[in-house]
Amino acid sequence: MGRVPETRKQALVKLAWIGIWLLYLGAPVSDLCGGRHAPAVVVLAALGLAVFVVAYLALVFLRTNAEVRPAPWVHEVLAMQTALSFGLSATLGKSWLVLFVYVAVACGAALPATTSRWAVPAVTALLAVTGAWVDTPGDLYPALVIPALLGGFAMVGVKQLVHTMRELREARRTVAQLAATEERLRLARDLHDLLGHSLSLITLKSELAGRMLPGRPDEAAQQVADIERVSRQALVDVREAVSGYRRPTLAGEVAAARGALSCAGVSFRSHVPEPVPDLGTSAEGALAWALREAVTNVVRHSGAAQCVCAVTVDRESGLAVLTVSDDGSGPSGAPRGNGLTGLAERLALAGGTLTTARAGDGGFTLTAAVPLTAVTVRSA
Template identity: 60%
Template sequence: MTADEPRRQRWRERLLAEDDLTADSGLGRPPETRRQAMVKLMWVCIWFAYLGEPVSDLLGGHHTLAAVLLGALGLLAYLGVYLALIFRRTMLAMDGRVFAPLGFLLGTALVLTLTLGYSWLVLFVYVSVAASAVLPMRLARLAILLVTGLLLGIGMTAPGAGDFLPWLVLPTLLGGAAMAGVRQMARTARALREARATVAHLAANEERLRLARDLHDLLGHSLSLITLKSELAGRMLPDRPEQAAQQVADIEKVSRQALVDVREAVSGFRRPTLGAELAGARTALTAAGIAAAVAPFPERHPDLPAAQEGALAWALREAVTNAVRHSGARRCELTLTEESDELCLTVTDDGKGPAGPHGNGLTGLAERLALADGRLETGPGPRGGFRLRAYVPLSRAGAAPEQQDPAPPVGSC
């Protein structure tokens, strides 16, 4: 290792540290969806408008046949390397393998411009965009300035440079900056998705820990009491059978109460909440390309029992699932309003509505709401589409004891 090698290593690490791609969470690069690939392709195709000048120059009869063939081959190779960099290396961390393709693009642009004419100066725009797509921010800025300087240096020697050169310098500078901005936005969106997944994972772990603590507290005391009373009944059994029988009765009572406590704890663990379902509804609608108009939901209505809240949460989940899967809607509105002594959840979309009678999902949802003393209303919305309204009663004196949630509905309409 030479004396300058540690300094080069520190410089390389500092450059990479400035690039957010090295700050991945370790989850790896997510697979690119077809929609993302199409958006990237459309963005890339915008820049292909600048290829009109080189193509016109090749087809204009200004060069020999050999020059035209070599120029066409050089242009095809140039575009192949450019597309490979844009599609394969944009979201990966930088390594030394990107310098050879970038050098090829820059060398090809220089050779074709100097041999075939100034119409090929537009290739420097693609070099700037490619450098911004694969290099860390500091190196990308230097590369943009270098490419722009070469463009100016060569273009100033052309006759009438003042007429066309500004129209090439601006795209070279702004194109590189735009690609850097798009790349930064993609990294931010990717980091946000990973952060949301991490938050959901931590929330699930926290809920598991809560359930474990509850079960430990519930069963630890009950099982300890059952053990003590069993030992006491065993000692009493030969001489005092009546007292032993009383201890056995106490054991039965404690075990039944422990069973009730465990069922309540598990029921509270499984019951959905409006807050959690609202977050899931936003994510599902956004992923389906449906604009979500959500009125502010209260985090916890003071007069809404847990069983009724669970029924409304199931209603919200079923309605959003139907909108995503079957409606073909472009907009979905979610509101939660208080009407007299009831709370009403309304989900309205602008889709095509149901094609027939209720399926298993809405039928099971109506049954679930009935168990919570609520009701379900469905039909066309005020401006077409489909509207679902789920009503549950607010708490009142003499309300019936809370029932355990039945199994979630199966299927959808």
């Protein structure tokens, strides 16, 4: 229903479904076979009935989207069907009045709702007038008026149902595409943050191990062991990130930042309370990712000697604010890279914001703010 058949099986199924309703044409066929008309009249009437049925099938098979403005041939076919119904009923009798019911159904199925709402009653009114003329006792045409109205408007309802189902399918596909896109973005952010930090640390330790050889093999071996540990932890983190279960914490990221900065020769000071009051799990995870990205940038790009991290709680604004600053070379003036862009998106999902600026001593400051889960309102 509502689609052009694409295979022979679909065409046969649709034809069988429509063919059930064509059984109501038994009255005109019986009238032709009853011997009450001359042979020439029978031939002409049979030809007219065949043209009527073909036109009806063409409308049902080919006119599948009645919300689109119909082509001129649709109006022409409906006008021809109406003329055939009137002509055959007026010349051959009341047995042919049933053709008006098919015209009403065709109007409901093939015309837009704004047109079919008056076309169906118009065809029904023509049925009533013609019936009053050809069926003087009036014992047949009242039984066709109600089916014509109900059949026509039922097709209008079915047509609207088909249109709604199409919209629902489109909406479902759109939602699936958006969900897949969001999942790809999540994986991209997680993998960038995880691997960027871990690979930077592995690179630093590899350089240290290379400088220690061959003079200090014991210390080089310790660095190699650390490389193995970081690699294994990175593998675990990537698996957890792909599974969607990883929830980083501020305490864990502070400890990881201390180790990474120590290997890079950067002194580290932390002012992060444990735990941060009124900070939800998702908000803490967003700040933990921000701390990881900031420390990775300090190690890879800043050339700093000192890094300071602090988390403050502003109850008036209802925000927890993470600040990471260094005394390195400062911002280059280039647009944000993938890491900061992904971090801004991650914070936005938690209802937070990200700002970056030059520090007072020429370095770089990253500030991430997320809303608290419980805010104490100051009394007036």
